[in-house]
Amino acid sequence: MQDPANMLVQVQNLSKAYRRGQTIVSALQDVTLGVKAGEFCAFVGPSGCGKSTLLNLIGGLDRPTSGAIAIENRPVTHASATEWTRLRRELIGIVFQAFHLIPGLTVGENVALPLLLRGERGAAVAERVNEVLAAVRMDRRRSHRPGELSGGEQQRVAIARAIVHRPRLVLADEPTGNLDSKQGADIVSLFRTLPQRFGHSVLLVTHSESAADAADYVWHMRDGRLVNCVRH
Numbered sequence: 001m002q003d004p005a006n007m008l009v010q011v012q013n014l015s016k017a018y019r020r021g022q023t024i025v026s027a028l029q030d031v032t033l034g035v036k037a038g039e040f041c042a043f044v045g046p047s048g049c050g051k052s053t054l055l056n057l058i059g060g061l062d063r064p065t066s067g068a069i070a071i072e073n074r075p076v077t078h079a080s081a082t083e084w085t086r087l088r089r090e091l092i093g094i095v096f097q098a099f100h101l102i103p104g105l106t107v108g109e110n111v112a113l114p115l116l117l118r119g120e121r122g123a124a125v126a127e128r129v130n131e132v133l134a135a136v137r138m139d140r141r142r143s144h145r146p147g148e149l150s151g152g153e154q155q156r157v158a159i160a161r162a163i164v165h166r167p168r169l170v171l172a173d174e175p176t177g178n179l180d181s182k183q184g185a186d187i188v189s190l191f192r193t194l195p196q197r198f199g200h201s202v203l204l205v206t207h208s209e210s211a212a213d214a215a216d217y218v219w220h221m222r223d224g225r226l227v228n229c230v231r232h
């Protein structure tokens, strides 16, 4: 058994069922796992096996049917929507397949948003935005709008936005799904190297074998369950 004190994320017997008309869909069944600070963990498995459901539960974007989640040893299973918003502002960054940048804002303004939402202002915001944009090699595009960037560049900006508030945990759901293989490999290498510099953990949901290969370990999922774990 792993020492709970070392765990950034602890998931215990987590299950999620959805009602679809008269039937109950069991999306996640009895999942237990722990993630340590700084670890890069990938989840792979066939479509519909519950990967996004698991990530959404850990990020508070959905609620479990049963089981428990703790982040930094804080029980968050029954956190309210407001508490989850605060937790995400403090501790969690999320990267989606579809980038979700705000088209009317510049790259710099998009990346600054999580800091502004926390009430931060002034030179410290500009400095931090510059630091993370440089880390994803997008500092020269600070004044561009998302529509002027390639998909890979937009995803690099989305990663900068996800780490700007120094989260302990970054959740990424199919972040290379809209990219060609070269851009995808670039994004995966950022997920590999950024934790070494910024110290966060990464949980990555992917269909890509090569993306999963970059992780410290890979959980294979099937029918809502974790079936085995491969360490690299």
Ligand SMILES: Nc1ncnc2c1ncn2[C@@H]1O[C@H](COP(=O)(O)OP(=O)(O)OP(=O)(O)O)[C@@H](O)[C@H]1O
Pocket: 018, 019, 020, 025, 026, 027, 045, 046, 047, 048, 049, 050, 051, 052, 053, 054
């Ligand atoms: N909001 C919902 N309402 C009903 N069923 C849902 C809902 N969200 C997910 N499901 C079902 O739960 C199961 C797991 O879905 P999930 O999206 O977690 O799988 P996945 O492994 O991420 O799939 P993919 O690789 O295709 O994204 C699927 O059968 C899906 O149809």
